[in-house]
Amino acid sequence: xxxxxxxxxxxxxxxxxxxxxxxxxxxxxxxxxxxxxxxxxxxxxxxxxxxxxxxxxxxxxxxxxxxxxxxxxxxxxxxxxxxxxxxxxxxxxxxxxxxxxxxxxxxxxxxxxxxxxxxxxxxxxxxxxxxxxxxxxxxxxxxxxxxxxxxxxxxxxxxxxxxxxxxxxxxxxxxxxxxxxxxxxxxxxxxxxxxxxxxxxxxxxxxxxxxxxxxxxxxxxxxxxxxxxxxxxxxxxxxxxxxxxxxxxxxxxxxxxxxxxxxxxxxxxxxxxxxxxxxxxxxxxxxxxxxxxxxxxxxxxxxxxxxxxxxxxxxxxxxxxxxxxxxxxxxxxxxxxxxxxxxxxxxxxxxxxxxxxxxxxxxxxxxxxxxxxxxxxxxxxxxxxxxxxxxxxxxxxxxxxxxxxxxxxxxxxxxxxxxxxxxxxxxxxxxxxxxxxxxxxxxxxxxxxxxxxxxxxxxxxxxxxxxxxxxxxxxxxxxxxxxxxxxxxxxxxxxxxxxxxxxxxxxxxxxxxxxxxxxxxxxxxxxxxxxxxxxxxxxxxxxxxxxxxxxxxxxxxxxxxxxxxxxxxxxxxxxxxxxxxxxxxxxxxxxxxx
Numbered sequence: 001x002x003x004x005x006x007x008x009x010x011x012x013x014x015x016x017x018x019x020x021x022x023x024x025x026x027x028x029x030x031x032x033x034x035x036x037x038x039x040x041x042x043x044x045x046x047x048x049x050x051x052x053x054x055x056x057x058x059x060x061x062x063x064x065x066x067x068x069x070x071x072x073x074x075x076x077x078x079x080x081x082x083x084x085x086x087x088x089x090x091x092x093x094x095x096x097x098x099x100x101x102x103x104x105x106x107x108x109x110x111x112x113x114x115x116x117x118x119x120x121x122x123x124x125x126x127x128x129x130x131x132x133x134x135x136x137x138x139x140x141x142x143x144x145x146x147x148x149x150x151x152x153x154x155x156x157x158x159x160x161x162x163x164x165x166x167x168x169x170x171x172x173x174x175x176x177x178x179x180x181x182x183x184x185x186x187x188x189x190x191x192x193x194x195x196x197x198x199x200x201x202x203x204x205x206x207x208x209x210x211x212x213x214x215x216x217x218x219x220x221x222x223x224x225x226x227x228x229x230x231x232x233x234x235x236x237x238x239x240x241x242x243x244x245x246x247x248x249x250x251x252x253x254x255x256x257x258x259x260x261x262x263x264x265x266x267x268x269x270x271x272x273x274x275x276x277x278x279x280x281x282x283x284x285x286x287x288x289x290x291x292x293x294x295x296x297x298x299x300x301x302x303x304x305x306x307x308x309x310x311x312x313x314x315x316x317x318x319x320x321x322x323x324x325x326x327x328x329x330x331x332x333x334x335x336x337x338x339x340x341x342x343x344x345x346x347x348x349x350x351x352x353x354x355x356x357x358x359x360x361x362x363x364x365x366x367x368x369x370x371x372x373x374x375x376x377x378x379x380x381x382x383x384x385x386x387x388x389x390x391x392x393x394x395x396x397x398x399x400x401x402x403x404x405x406x407x408x409x410x411x412x413x414x415x416x417x418x419x420x421x422x423x424x425x426x427x428x429x430x431x432x433x434x435x436x437x438x439x440x441x442x443x444x445x446x447x448x449x450x451x452x453x454x455x456x457x458x459x460x461x462x463x464x465x466x467x468x469x470x471x472x473x474x475x476x477x478x479x480x481x482x483x484x485x486x487x488x489x490x491x492x493x494x495x496x497x498x499x500x501x502x503x504x505x506x507x508x509x510x511x512x513x514x515x516x517x518x519x520x521x522x523x524x525x526x527x528x529x530x531x532x533x534x535x536x537x538x539x540x541x542x543x544x545x546x547x548x549x550x551x552x553x554x555x556x557x558x559x560x561x562x563x564x565x566x567x568x569x570x571x572x573x574x575x576x577x578x579x580x581x582x583x584x585x586x587x588x589x590x591x592x593x594x
Contacts, residue, residue, distance in 0.1 A: 003084065003091050004065065010087035013051050013064050019246070020071055020293045027532045035293075036060055036070060045529035052525045056533065061526060077101040082203050103231045106176045109168050110198070110206035110232075113178055116162055117150025117196040117209075127151045130195050130214055137262065138344060143269045147197070151214070154193030177208065177227040191225060197261045199233070199279075202290065204243040208233035210261055210279065226279075236284040239291070240264055240277040248274040249294040256329070256354055257283065257291075257300045263339040270343050272351065283315020288322050299357040301329035301339055316360060320393045327357035361403055364390050369410065380411050388418065388425045456557050457489045463550040464491055465527040466535055467498065468509055470543045477551050478502055485558045493520040559592055566592070
C-alpha cells in the first residue's frame with residue numbers, strides 16, 4: 001500500500017474538508033459553497049465513497065491532497081506531510097520528496113528553534129530575568145509550556161551554531177529568517193536577548209517567531225521583532241493562536257480577535273479559548289477567509305485610540321463585504337487598554353465585555369452621531385455619507401434595508417432619498433476600486449477546459465449525468481448517438497464505454513468506470529456528484545423528458561457546427577476548383593439536413 005492510500009484510508013475526507021467549509025448532507029454526498037470562488041448557491045460537492053471533491057462552478061476538484069494544496073497554497077510534498085502527520089502515517093514512498101522541500105525543512109528548523117528557546121527559558125540560569133518578567137505578567141508555568149514561550153540571551157550566534165550542529169544548512173537557516181548573513185562575511189542570530197513566542201499556522205506547524213526584547217537598549221532594534229516573510233511565513237495569512245483556538249471557535253460559532261500575543265495567551269489561560277490575534281496588523285482578507293472556515297461571527301477588540309480604530313476599520317470593512325457578522329468589544333474606561341490588562345485588573349469585566357459586544361453597525365451609528373447636530377443639514381449629509389458607505393458594504397438585501405430604515409429614522413428623511421444617495425456613494429467609491437478579474441461562471445464546465453465548439457460540452461455533461469443515474473434509458477438513445485457528437489469533449493471515452501457495455505448487455509456503472517482511464521474516471525466521479533446536486537429528485541419519467549431535450553439539443557448543436565465546417569471547406573474547395581471535393585462536401589451537407 002502506498003503512503004497516499006494509507007493516509008486516505010485513515011482520514012475522513014468529509015471531516016478534513018469540513019474544517020474549511022460548512023458542509024451539508026446531500027443524499028450520500030455533501031455540498032457547500034465553494035471556498036475557491038464567490039457563489040450564491042452551493043456548487044461544491046464531496047463524494048466520500050470515492051474520496052473525491054469537485055466544484056461545478058470553478059471546475060476545481062480532486063482528492064484530499066489536492067484540496068489541501070489549493071486551500072493552503074502548498075505543493076504536494078507539503079500537503080502530504082500535513083496529512084501524514086494528521087493520519088499518523090510514517091512516510092516511506094515519498095520521504096525523500098518531502099525532505100527535498102525547503103518549506104518542510106524550514107518548518108523543521110523552526111520546530112528545533114522553538115524547543116531550543118523553550119528549554120533555555122526553563123533550564124538556564126541566565127534566563128532568570130526572563131522568568132521573573134513572565135511571572136510578573138502572571139503567566140503560569142503550564143501556560144508557558146503549552147505555548148512554548150522561550151528565551152534567547154543576547155549572544156551573536158548562539159542559535160545559529162546550535163542549528164548547524166543539528167545538521168541544518170546555513171542556506172536553510174538564512175531562508176528561515178532566524179540567521180542573518182553579515183555584509184563582510186559571517187552570520188549572526190536575528191533574535192538576541194528576547195523572550196520568544198513561536199507562531200504556528202492553522203495546522204500547528206511552527207512557521208515563525210515574535211521576539212520581545214527583555215532589556216531595551218539603543219541597539220535593541222525595536223521592542224518587538226518578527227520573522228521576516230519567508231517561504232512558510234506570511235504575516236498577512238497567519239492568525240496567532242488559531243491552531244489552538246479553531247475547535248473552540250467552531251464550537252461557540254464565534255472568534256474573538258485581539259491585537260497581541262500576550263492578549264491571546266492571557267485569554268486562553270483565563271479559560272476563553274476561542275481567541276486569536278492579528279499580531280498588530282490590520283485584519284487582512286486572507287485572515288478573514290481563515291476565520292470563515294470556522295465561524296462567520298467575529299468579536300473584535302482593539303485599542304481605543306484613533307489609530308487603532310482606523311486600522312481595525314479596514315479589516316472590518318473587508319469582513320462585512322465577505323458577509324461576516326462583526327461585533328465590537330468595548331473595554332470600560334479604566335479597566336485596561338487591552339485584553340491582557342483587563343484580565344489582570346478584573347477578569348469578569350473582560351468576559352462581560354465580550355458577552356455584550358456591540359453589533360458593528362450599531363457601533364458605527366453611535367460613532368457617527370456622536371456630537372452631531374441633527375438640525376444642521378450639512379452635518380446630516382456628512383453622517384449620511386459616512387454610514388451609507390458602511391451600509392453599502394453589506395452583501396445581504398434585507399440587512400441593508402434594515403439599516404437604511406434606521407438611518408432614515410435617525411436623520412428624519414425619507415428612505416427613498418437615502419436609497420438614491422446610496423447609489424451615488426457607491427458609484428463614487430467604484431471609481432477608486434481596482435477592476436476585478438472576471439469571475440468564473442457558475443456553469444458546469446469552464447470553456448477553457450474543453451475544445452469542442454458551442455454548447456455541446458455543457459449539454460453532454462448534463463446528458464451523461466442523467467444516464468449514469470438511469471443507465472436503463474441508454475437503449476432509447478443508443479442508435480441516435482454518434483461518437484462525433486462528443487469529439488474533443490471529456491466525455492468521448494465514457495460514450496465509447498457505454499456503447500461497448502450496452503452491446504454486451506451489461507450497463508453496470510462500476511464496470512463502466514473501471515474500464516476507463518484515470519482521467520475519464522475522474523469525469524465519471526464529477527458526473528455522479530452532479531447527478532446528486534441537480535437531479536436527486538428525478539424519477540425515470542422526469543429523466544426521460546430531460547434526456548429527450550438534451551439529446552435533441554446535442555444533435556442540433558453538432559449539426560450546426562458540422563454544417564459551418566462543411567461550408568468553410570466547400571468555399572475552399574470551390575476556390576481551388578476541386579470539383580471532386582465539392583461534390584463530396586455537397587453530398588454530406590444534403591445528408592446532414594435530412
